Amino acid sequence: xxxxxxxxNHSPKEDADVLWKAVKGWGTDESAIxxxxxxxxxxxxxxxxxxxQDIYQEDLIKRLESELSxxxxxxxxxxxxxxxxxxxxxxxxxxKSINKDYHVIVEIASVLQPQELLAVxxxxxxxxxxxxxxxxxxxxxxxxxxxxxxxxxxxxxxxVEINPILAKHEADILHEAVKNKKGNIEEVIRILxxxxxxxxxxTFNRYRDDHGFSISKKLLNEASxxxxxxxxxxxxxxxxxxxxxxxxxxxxxxxxGTDEDGLTxxxxxxxxxxxxxxxxxxxxxxxxxxxxxxxxxxxxxxxxFLLTLLGKGH
Amino acid sequence: xxxxxxxxNHSPKEDADVLWKAVKGWGTDESAIxxxxxxxxxxxxxxxxxxxQDIYQEDLIKRLESELSxxxxxxxxxxxxxxxxxxxxxxxxxxKSINKDYHVIVEIASVLQPQELLAVxxxxxxxxxxxxxxxxxxxxxxxxxxxxxxxxxxxxxxxVEINPILAKHEADILHEAVKNKKGNIEEVIRILxxxxxxxxxxTFNRYRDDHGFSISKKLLNEASxxxxxxxxxxxxxxxxxxxxxxxxxxxxxxxxGTDEDGLTxxxxxxxxxxxxxxxxxxxxxxxxxxxxxxxxxxxxxxxxFLLTLLGKGH
Numbered sequence: 001x002x003x004x005x006x007x008x009n010h011s012p013k014e015d016a017d018v019l020w021k022a023v024k025g026w027g028t029d030e031s032a033i034x035x036x037x038x039x040x041x042x043x044x045x046x047x048x049x050x051x052x053q054d055i056y057q058e059d060l061i062k063r064l065e066s067e068l069s070x071x072x073x074x075x076x077x078x079x080x081x082x083x084x085x086x087x088x089x090x091x092x093x094x095x096k097s098i099n100k101d102y103h104v105i106v107e108i109a110s111v112l113q114p115q116e117l118l119a120v121x122x123x124x125x126x127x128x129x130x131x132x133x134x135x136x137x138x139x140x141x142x143x144x145x146x147x148x149x150x151x152x153x154x155x156x157x158x159x160v161e162i163n164p165i166l167a168k169h170e171a172d173i174l175h176e177a178v179k180n181k182k183g184n185i186e187e188v189i190r191i192l193x194x195x196x197x198x199x200x201x202x203t204f205n206r207y208r209d210d211h212g213f214s215i216s217k218k219l220l221n222e223a224s225x226x227x228x229x230x231x232x233x234x235x236x237x238x239x240x241x242x243x244x245x246x247x248x249x250x251x252x253x254x255x256x257g258t259d260e261d262g263l264t265x266x267x268x269x270x271x272x273x274x275x276x277x278x279x280x281x282x283x284x285x286x287x288x289x290x291x292x293x294x295x296x297x298x299x300x301x302x303x304x305f306l307l308t309l310l311g312k313g314h
Numbered sequence: 315x316x317x318x319x320x321x322x323n324h325s326p327k328e329d330a331d332v333l334w335k336a337v338k339g340w341g342t343d344e345s346a347i348x349x350x351x352x353x354x355x356x357x358x359x360x361x362x363x364x365x366x367q368d369i370y371q372e373d374l375i376k377r378l379e380s381e382l383s384x385x386x387x388x389x390x391x392x393x394x395x396x397x398x399x400x401x402x403x404x405x406x407x408x409x410k411s412i413n414k415d416y417h418v419i420v421e422i423a424s425v426l427q428p429q430e431l432l433a434v435x436x437x438x439x440x441x442x443x444x445x446x447x448x449x450x451x452x453x454x455x456x457x458x459x460x461x462x463x464x465x466x467x468x469x470x471x472x473x474v475e476i477n478p479i480l481a482k483h484e485a486d487i488l489h490e491a492v493k494n495k496k497g498n499i500e501e502v503i504r505i506l507x508x509x510x511x512x513x514x515x516x517t518f519n520r521y522r523d524d525h526g527f528s529i530s531k532k533l534l535n536e537a538s539x540x541x542x543x544x545x546x547x548x549x550x551x552x553x554x555x556x557x558x559x560x561x562x563x564x565x566x567x568x569x570x571g572t573d574e575d576g577l578t579x580x581x582x583x584x585x586x587x588x589x590x591x592x593x594x595x596x597x598x599x600x601x602x603x604x605x606x607x608x609x610x611x612x613x614x615x616x617x618x619f620l621l622t623l624l625g626k627g628h
Contacts, residue, residue: 118432121469131471134508141500146460149508153467155435157445186455194448194463 003311038308109151110237150193317625352622424551464507
């Protein structure tokens with residue numbers, strides 16, 4: 001379930017008016033902006049952008065960028081974008097990052113539904129005049145490239161059929177590869193980039209049944225290079241993306257100096273989807289409410305905004 | 315330009331009636347079937363299928379399959395299908411072929427526009443409950459797999475921008491790889507599966523300018539294994555698919571015992587697109603009209619049907 005609280009009825013025109021008053025003249029009324037934008041869903045936000053453009057003849061996003069700053073600005077910018085466009089931005093930022101945040105790309109390619117991923121690839125064309133796989137390939141090499149390009153290019157079958165014999169067979173292939181570290185890596189890539197998610201989950205379950213521990217746990221101990229790390233993230237995202245996101249949040253908040261990019265990314269991308277479930281997982285795992293940790297670790301308008309998206313009001 | 319001659323106005327209901335009379339009772343009026351189906355475009359054919367289903371409560375395709383036979387049946391079956399669905403069938407037949415007709419897969423992936431290829435992948439899901447890349451990957455290995463999976467999974471940027479420096483750089487990479495046969499094959503794959511067609515054409519032109527001959531000509535002399543053959547087909551299809559198809563036709567008709575599958579495939583898939591241009595290329599290259607060769611090499615209803623699609627009447 002989502003954490004976002006959006007009204008059934010809203011007037012895009014009235015919302016645009018409030019925003020205009022919040023940004024015009026000297027100073028900015030950040031609280032008013034948060035109160036509106038933090039409580040509108042994707043469709044409503046696009047309607048507000050459109051109404052704002054129609055009435056005031058300027059781009060709301062550009063205006064907010066010039067009024068806001070820091071992590072708050074970054075979070076608001078990503079939030080306002082249409083989801084496919086937002087993922088395109090997240091992927092591009094990751095590709096160009098100095099830290100090589102390629103796990104973000106694996107995450108996007110592995111968590112999204114096949115049709116959603118196609119929409120992201122389309123948005124990427126429009127925005128960057130390149131294909132997503134083109135830019136990913138240009139920044140990677142070897143098996144790592146093969147896996148990442150395969151993941152972002154995938155259009156998985158999304159039916160519910162499971163082939164148990166195949167699951168057993170491919171669980172064995174994965175096991176061999178992880179065990180020997182030299183096993184048939186090409187086969188591991190083939191399995192991860194082409195099989196349906198339902199089939200892959202069956203394969204991971206079979207692995208667990210046969211070996212008494214999950215393949216992602218096994219990989220966590222072994223993952224030393226970029227390639228194995230990417231395999232690990234892909235498997236976690238396909239197997240149970242909510243648990244994966246809980247861990248991203250935990251890691252982001254536990255660090256000395258919070259990882260704001262990770263925190264923002266999870267809150268922004270999941271608030272309209274399943275952030276409530278992720279919050280519950282977080283509480284179970286850490287015996288503290290996600291909102292309380294967020295409130296402690298970050299501050300200012302950025303904090304107000306994320307807490308609003310987390311459904312806490314403001 | 316197309317060779318198909320389709321009337322602006324047609325009545326799906328009347329067409330369905332004619333077809334019903336042609337198949338009902340003893341015997342089949344193949345000429346009537348050809349006169350209708352051989353002169354209707356993709357939209358009209360789907361309307362006829364629908365009208366036939368509505369009026370006679372049976373599937374026109376199934377009925378024709380039971381009434382017709384041999385190459386005529388095969389050609390008619392492929393012709394009636396919606397194009398995306400037809401390509402899905404052609405790809406699946408190629409994947410499962412004993413002769414490993416994987417060039418058909420390279421051809422489909424390289425000739426179609428990015429959006430058309432996505433539609434084929436979608437049709438493939440619906441028909442085979444697998445993804446196209448999944449089935450391709452399961453039947454191939456090594457670099458050959460990497461190239462084929464990459465090609466069928468591609469969603470190329472389709473803008474017209476060209477980067478001439480990149481074209482020079484990547485023409486050099488291709489040259490090195492073809493020259494040494496060991497060059498950086500992964501880079502060749504990356505270039506072929508991710509770059510836009512416009513960019514790739516610029517790269518191939520640059521190769522030609524720098525070396526005095528085309529890369530496909532060079533490859534033709536070198537292509538000894540499945541991988542290099544696939545590279546050759548991909549480059550030809552991207553560089554100039556009409557010339558490529560002319561050659562497929564020439565090869566199909568020159569063989570002792572015509573290659574009906576190749577002949578059917580080109581006529582069926584291009585009749586509504588650019589078969590007229592391909593016919594002209596054929597005439598220039600062979601000093602004989604394509605229709606005349608077709609008329610000489612094949613016979614019966616199959617011949618009547620293909621000649622109709624070639625715009626010759628019947």
